[in-house]
Amino acid sequence: MLMLFTTKRRHAARGWLSRCCALLFAALLISAVFPPGRAGAHAILEQATPAQDEQLQNSPPYVELLFNERLDSSAEHKVIVLDSSSRSVTNAKPERTEQGKGLKLALPALKDDHYTVSYNIISADGHPVSGAYVFTVGNPPPLPDSSSLDPHAQIGHEGHVSDTNKLTTMSFLFYAARIAYYAGLLIIAGLLFWGLQRGAAQTVRDAREAAIGFMGKFIVCATLAYVVLNLYNLTQGEPLSEWVRVLTQTTVGKLYAANLLLAFAALLLGGLSAPARLFWAAVALFVEAWNGHAAVYDPISYSVALDFVHLAAASVWAGGLLLLLLIWRKERPEAGRFAIVFSRWALFAFLALWLTGILSVLLFLPSLEYLFYTAWGKWLLAKVALSVLVMAAAFFIRLRLRKGSLPPGGLLRADFGLMAGIVLIVGVLTYQNPLPANQPLYYHEMGTDMHVTLQISPNAPGNNSILVKVWLPESIGQPKSTVLRLQPTERGDVGVIDVPLESFKDSEIYAFEGYVEAAYKANGPYLPFAGEWQAQVRVTDADGNELVRKTTFRIY
Numbered sequence: 001m002l003m004l005f006t007t008k009r010r011h012a013a014r015g016w017l018s019r020c021c022a023l024l025f026a027a028l029l030i031s032a033v034f035p036p037g038r039a040g041a042h043a044i045l046e047q048a049t050p051a052q053d054e055q056l057q058n059s060p061p062y063v064e065l066l067f068n069e070r071l072d073s074s075a076e077h078k079v080i081v082l083d084s085s086s087r088s089v090t091n092a093k094p095e096r097t098e099q100g101k102g103l104k105l106a107l108p109a110l111k112d113d114h115y116t117v118s119y120n121i122i123s124a125d126g127h128p129v130s131g132a133y134v135f136t137v138g139n140p141p142p143l144p145d146s147s148s149l150d151p152h153a154q155i156g157h158e159g160h161v162s163d164t165n166k167l168t169t170m171s172f173l174f175y176a177a178r179i180a181y182y183a184g185l186l187i188i189a190g191l192l193f194w195g196l197q198r199g200a201a202q203t204v205r206d207a208r209e210a211a212i213g214f215m216g217k218f219i220v221c222a223t224l225a226y227v228v229l230n231l232y233n234l235t236q237g238e239p240l241s242e243w244v245r246v247l248t249q250t251t252v253g254k255l256y257a258a259n260l261l262l263a264f265a266a267l268l269l270g271g272l273s274a275p276a277r278l279f280w281a282a283v284a285l286f287v288e289a290w291n292g293h294a295a296v297y298d299p300i301s302y303s304v305a306l307d308f309v310h311l312a313a314a315s316v317w318a319g320g321l322l323l324l325l326l327i328w329r330k331e332r333p334e335a336g337r338f339a340i341v342f343s344r345w346a347l348f349a350f351l352a353l354w355l356t357g358i359l360s361v362l363l364f365l366p367s368l369e370y371l372f373y374t375a376w377g378k379w380l381l382a383k384v385a386l387s388v389l390v391m392a393a394a395f396f397i398r399l400r401l402r403k404g405s406l407p408p409g410g411l412l413r414a415d416f417g418l419m420a421g422i423v424l425i426v427g428v429l430t431y432q433n434p435l436p437a438n439q440p441l442y443y444h445e446m447g448t449d450m451h452v453t454l455q456i457s458p459n460a461p462g463n464n465s466i467l468v469k470v471w472l473p474e475s476i477g478q479p480k481s482t483v484l485r486l487q488p489t490e491r492g493d494v495g496v497i498d499v500p501l502e503s504f505k506d507s508e509i510y511a512f513e514g515y516v517e518a519a520y521k522a523n524g525p526y527l528p529f530a531g532e533w534q535a536q537v538r539v540t541d542a543d544g545n546e547l548v549r550k551t552t553f554r555i556y
Contacts, residue, residue, distance in 0.1 A: 043123035075122035112138030179427030181226035190319015223263035313352035376432035
């Protein structure tokens with residue numbers, strides 16, 4: 001019995017040893033087929049066409065991304081290309097290439113601009129991988145920013161802009177002149193447009209001609225004050241000869257000269273034919289549209305045309321409302337008949353005002369949030385509020401007219417008062433800047449384990465100079481690697497942009513006792529569009545520890 005038991009134990013031990021050897025052989029076989037580290041690897045972007053930071057002369061036909069391993073065949077991989085307005089340039093879907101390792105996205109013809117390529121893919125091992133980079137087509141013009149909308153910068157002056165939030169005697173006169181000029185321009189142009197009314201009663205014609213004669217003299221005085229005060233504001237501290245240079249050699253100055261010529265020509269409107277009057281009104285409104293914010297935006301024909309139609313619609317409403325009030329004071333029955341005609345055209349004018357106003361705001365601002373960032377936006381919101389009240393007054397006026405009753409004088413005066421309020425706001429609004437001013441970013445953070453400085457200038461969409469400085473304790477020494485990552489926080493579909501940093505010897509030494517410095521720089525369009533961005537400075541020290549500092553900032 002003892003021998004039998006011993007024999008069974010030997011056979012069991014041999015079986016256990018055989019199973020261990022088999023398991024060990026299987027493990028060695030798996031290691032040979034799948035080397036260590038393969039199971040934990042993720043797809044890495046090996047090649048991109050166009051490449052990161054590449055500047056092309058012509059529009060590329062496609063974007064192609066090639067990764068180091070196959071992508072998940074069942075997943076939906078995303079590749080988007082954004083322009084400098086952060087709008088996608090195509091709705092096409094990427095196609096798979098290179099036996100499942102690549103993605104190709106066909107592109108339409110691209111204009112000169114900075115373009116952001118963002119990808120979000122699933123690697124064959126099931127891990128999501130995302131990233132982004134920027135390439136450039138042609139020589140893109142700088143995007144409209146606060147400085148491009150500043151008339152001082154447009155004539156080559158800097159440093160004349162005063163605190164617009166502080167009301168002084170000069171600023172009061174300046175805004176009063178602008179308000180008077182805009183009121184005069186809109187009313188006289190509107191009266192001339194109403195001169196096209198067929199079959200107007202003699203009372204209407206008499207009131208209109210008297211108003212045109214008075215407004216012709218008013219527009220001369222208002223334009224003189226407007227131009228003189230604007231030139232004074234633009235040339236503070238400069239000799240009088242600078243006025244001549246501005247008026248003859250700059251676009252802004254030439255438009256002011258045109259304003260003056262048109263104003264003096266307004267004195268002759270009483271003796272001109274209807275087509276000549278219409279021509280004067282069209283030219284005057286066109287000059288004003290060209291002299292506003294619209295002239296800065298592309299396509300300029302579209303932006304100026306929007307502003308022109310907006311001004312023309314405002315003129316029809318303003319001139320007609322004044323004419324209605326004048327007729328109402330002179331002959332009530334005729335005022336009732338004119339009010340019926342006016343209410344119909346005023347409705348069309350207000351629809352045009354709202355439509356062109358909305359389209360202009362969408363053109364001027366990257367998003368509607370910008371309405372809350374500047375005084376321009378707040379004044380515009382106030383204008384919208386008054387416009388809603390005007391619509392309410394117009395509704396009650398039309399309601400009375402449909403019942404065959406004259407609109408009450410108080411309602412007409414209220415409507416005229418609202419118009420005066422809107423003109424006042426426009427006089428202020430047109431000199432406010434719709435875009436906030438970008439300021440260079442200077443971020444510095446101290447810490448026991450690391451000090452970090454990040455500088456970005458001008459800190460605006462497009463090309464920027466970037467400076468990163470890192471100080472680590474002397475006991476640790478220089479960092480093994482430093483990475484700067486930029487990511488738009490408001491666009492969850494856009495990956496991080498890794499900025500290629502180049503180390504350099506810093507000549508501006510800011511010594512911190514017990515720390516050693518490493519300095520890096522970069523230059524390029526790594527902030528390709530406006531919005532809120534997060535910067536991450538990721539430093540790996542000599543011991544392999546990663547230290548991360550983050551800051552959030554907004555560019556306009």
